Amino acid sequence: MEIQDPTIEDIVKSYKKAITEWPKPNIDYGVEWKEFAPIKIDSAYFKEQDKPNVMLGKMLFFDPKLSKSNQISCSSCHDPEMGWSDRRRVALGNDHLLGARNTMSLFNISERTSFFWDGRAKTLEEQAAGPLGANHEMAMDVKTLPAKIQAVKGYKQLFKNAFGDDKVTYDRIVKSIADFQKTIKSQPSRFDRFLEGKYNALTDEEIYGMHIFRTKARCMNCHSGQYLTDESFHNIGMTYYKRKYEDLGLYVITMKPEDVGKFKTPQLRDLMLTQPWMHNGLFDSLEGLVNMYNSGMHMIDPTAEQKQQDPLYPVTDPLLKPLKLTKEEKTALVSFLEALSGTKYKMRRPEFPVE
Numbered sequence: 001m002e003i004q005d006p007t008i009e010d011i012v013k014s015y016k017k018a019i020t021e022w023p024k025p026n027i028d029y030g031v032e033w034k035e036f037a038p039i040k041i042d043s044a045y046f047k048e049q050d051k052p053n054v055m056l057g058k059m060l061f062f063d064p065k066l067s068k069s070n071q072i073s074c075s076s077c078h079d080p081e082m083g084w085s086d087r088r089r090v091a092l093g094n095d096h097l098l099g100a101r102n103t104m105s106l107f108n109i110s111e112r113t114s115f116f117w118d119g120r121a122k123t124l125e126e127q128a129a130g131p132l133g134a135n136h137e138m139a140m141d142v143k144t145l146p147a148k149i150q151a152v153k154g155y156k157q158l159f160k161n162a163f164g165d166d167k168v169t170y171d172r173i174v175k176s177i178a179d180f181q182k183t184i185k186s187q188p189s190r191f192d193r194f195l196e197g198k199y200n201a202l203t204d205e206e207i208y209g210m211h212i213f214r215t216k217a218r219c220m221n222c223h224s225g226q227y228l229t230d231e232s233f234h235n236i237g238m239t240y241y242k243r244k245y246e247d248l249g250l251y252v253i254t255m256k257p258e259d260v261g262k263f264k265t266p267q268l269r270d271l272m273l274t275q276p277w278m279h280n281g282l283f284d285s286l287e288g289l290v291n292m293y294n295s296g297m298h299m300i301d302p303t304a305e306q307k308q309q310d311p312l313y314p315v316t317d318p319l320l321k322p323l324k325l326t327k328e329e330k331t332a333l334v335s336f337l338e339a340l341s342g343t344k345y346k347m348r349r350p351e352f353p354v355e
Contacts, residue, residue, distance in 0.1 A: 012207045016199040025214035027221055028319060034225035038192035039185070039269070048183045052161035057180030059158060060173060063352040065148065067138035069094060074131065074138075074177065077103045080347040083273030084184055089281035097136035100247060102281035105274040107343070108267055110182035113231045117263045117279040120253045124178035125171075132174075146170050154353020186269040189342025202339055209336025212329050217293070219333075221319045228268035228340070235261035237297030237316040238278060245280055251312070261314035272341040286334045294330065296322035 006014075014023050019035060027033050048054055060066060064073040072094060077086045084106035086092070091099035101117050109115075114122055121127035131137040132145070149155055150168040160166040162176060191210075193201035202210070213219045222230050233250045239261030240246045250262040263279045271277070276284040283289045297320050302313040325333070 008204070008208050011211050012204045015207050015211065018197075019195060023211070023215070025220040025224075026216070026218060028218075031221050031319070032230070033220060036195055036224070036228075037226040038195040039188055039226060040192075041188060042183075042185050045183065045185075051179075052158070053163075053176050053179045054183055056155075056158045056162040057176035057178070058350055059155075059352040060149075060177050061180050062349050065152065065352075066132060066140060066145065066173075067094065068140050072138050074128075075349070077131070077137075078106050080349075083107065083270055083343075085274045087275070089276055091137065093131075093137040094135065094139035099134075099136055101279050102276065104266065105270070106181055106184045107186045107270050107274070108227055109184060111227050111267070114264065118250050118253050119233060119264050124181055125174045128174040128177050142170055145173065149173065152353050153355060158353070187343040187345060189269070189340055191336075191339050192342065203335070205332050206336045206339045209332035209334070209339075212325070212333045213336055216329065217290075217323055217325060217333055218319070218321065219293075222265045223268055229265045231265065233259070233262040233264055234317040234319065235314055236263075236293075236320060237261075237300055237314075238263070238280065238282075239314040240280075241300075241314050245282070247279060248312075248314075249279070257311045260312050262317075268337070268340050270341045270343050272338055273343060286337055287330070290325070290330050290333055293320065294323045294325050296320050298322070 011023075019037075025033070042048075049058070061074045061078075064071050064076075066073060077091045077093070078084045079086055086103045088103065090101055091103045093099060104117065109124065114120075115124065115127040116130065121130065129142065132140050133142050146168045155168065156166040159168055159172065163172055190201040190206075194207075213223075222232070222234060224230060235249070239248065241261070248260050250259040251257070253259075266277075276282065277289060283292070297316045301315050302310070307313050307315070
């Protein structure tokens with residue numbers, strides 16, 4: 001008797017049950033992964049927003065007085081109306097200078113274990129120092145920032161409510177901003193409803209796409225768990241080595257040759273609100289992105305001789321392989337990725353102290 005390949009109908013059916021009974025994903029030996037898990041509606045959201053430290057952080061986050069020009073706030077690049085990003089290829093900052101990388105969204109930032117595309121900051125407080133002081137971002141001299149904010153009378157009471165006295169220090173500023181950012185969370189999507197057992201929340205095509213994501217497309221080797229990221233760093237063949245757009249990624253921080261071109265795996269929740277994608281913002285179509293991964297990205301690997309002559313020559317992560325996805329599989333995969341966005345709420349800008 002010939003064993004037939006399961007039909008798409010069979011595959012879809014195999015996911016309409018408890019996650020523990022699902023077909024196992026294709027994960028390479030040695031890769032640490034976590035199973036998908038739903039996120040819940042943040043029932044404490046409005047209570048959190050009323051906490052004095054969060055309220056202060058929110059004011060500071062939206063206040064352009066934190067920049068040298070008094071024209072740029074954190075929210076200039078992390079805009080709640082644009083998925084807490086800026087919808088640009090790369091960030092636009094002080095004097096209209098362009099950054100080198102795409103602005104990362106702040107969705108679920110409290111769940112990250114490192115920050116920036118190259119992971120150079122280990123805490124949100126440490127992360128804040130980057131844009132505040134960078135000449136192509138907010139260009140503020142952080143040493144003079146506390147006195148500048150202290151001079152704004154409207155902030156006195158806000159600092160007092162948050163810290164017990166009205167003294168403004170740099171540490172208090174970044175701690176408050178970090179406390180506010182930690183409240184920025186994705187709202188559940190149809191994907192989460194499906195994970196919770198509402199099996200009509202996803203279409204059959206989206207469920208099939210999820211199956212492809214977990215198996216043939218190998219996505220789950222890096223994008224797993226509740227937020228669909230391994231919090232790690234990979235070279236996916238986008239270093240543009242010795243060409244326009246070159247970015248050596250993690251290597252710039254560690255100076256280890258094996259880290260050339262490695263970037264942080266982004267979380268995938270609300271990804272339809274945060275395009276363009278990748279560290280360089282060069283992708284704004286999911287079809288194009290899937291085609292890139294489908295190629296395996298090894299055609300740009302160096303020969304043994306090239307690598308010997310240039311130890312920094314980047315090599316694409318072996319977790320990437322040519323996938324040979326069919327047109328139908330690609331379409332299904334894209335439809336699944338589109339189902340990961342559930343956030344409708346767009347925070348309004350607060351009225352921060354003016355004088």
